[in-house]
Amino acid sequence: MSDRKLALEAWEGLFRAQHELFEAMSADFVGTPITQAEYDVLLTVTRAPEMTARLRDVTTHMLISQPSVSRLVDRMVARGLLTKTGDPADGRGAVLKATDAGARGFREVATVHSRSIIDRMSALDEDELRQLRTLTDKLRGH
Template sequence: MSTNKKDAEVHWLTAEEERAWRAYRRMVIAVQSRTVQDLATHGLSDPDYEVLSTLSERTDGTSTLREQAAKMCWSRSRLSRHATRMEARDLIRRAPDPTDGRGCILVLTETGWDTLREAAPTHLASVRRHFVDRLTPEELTALGRIAEKIAGDGP
């Protein structure tokens, strides 16, 4: 580490802060890569599953492109390109958004529902194996509170 004036303005991480940050990053990468590998057996990517599962949570199986992009922290154009690929596989279809002339509504198709029904047990088993079952109930509760706090969903 340099000690020039510019470096003096940097609020460096302590050894414990850096250890926690690096452990968090490794955890996220490990869990995500393992669950993605399991989803791949159904021909789905992580974003595919996110879109399908979100749509399935809605009673009408729809969401606006804008809402879905915000949920995924993606730009509308990035999600639009991804939706095009999902549409080509008949997982979703697009419909005009009556409230946004430039937007669209993503609609879960029968093929999308069937694919999600097939993939969900694999995904849930993967989440359990690579995440839930590795933690005690107390650790899981604490991690849930921490995640909500960092994501801005908690106090």
């Protein structure tokens, strides 16, 4: 097998595994107070000191475009999951803070979702998990 063929097969395997896992875990959000995208925003915000993060930091961690993140955040503010204020350190930026409802919704889903992740990742032993983490870090840093 040529390096080119191997690279394409590895990419396809990685892509399909990620897609299948993502689809399977979407069930974790059915009937919950927050959507999967809202969970991703709240993951960054609730992990930050005082559950407060800059919008640009949230955008960096999301897998959607900046305008899409801004629209999502505005919907979350309207739903009472976040507050949004101007960033005193950057006049063009915004600071997000999880509300009590946002933090509560995040915690409710996080328990189920983390169990789901652990269950699906249990197909790999600890050495394989470390190797996967190393390999994905290497790909992301390339």
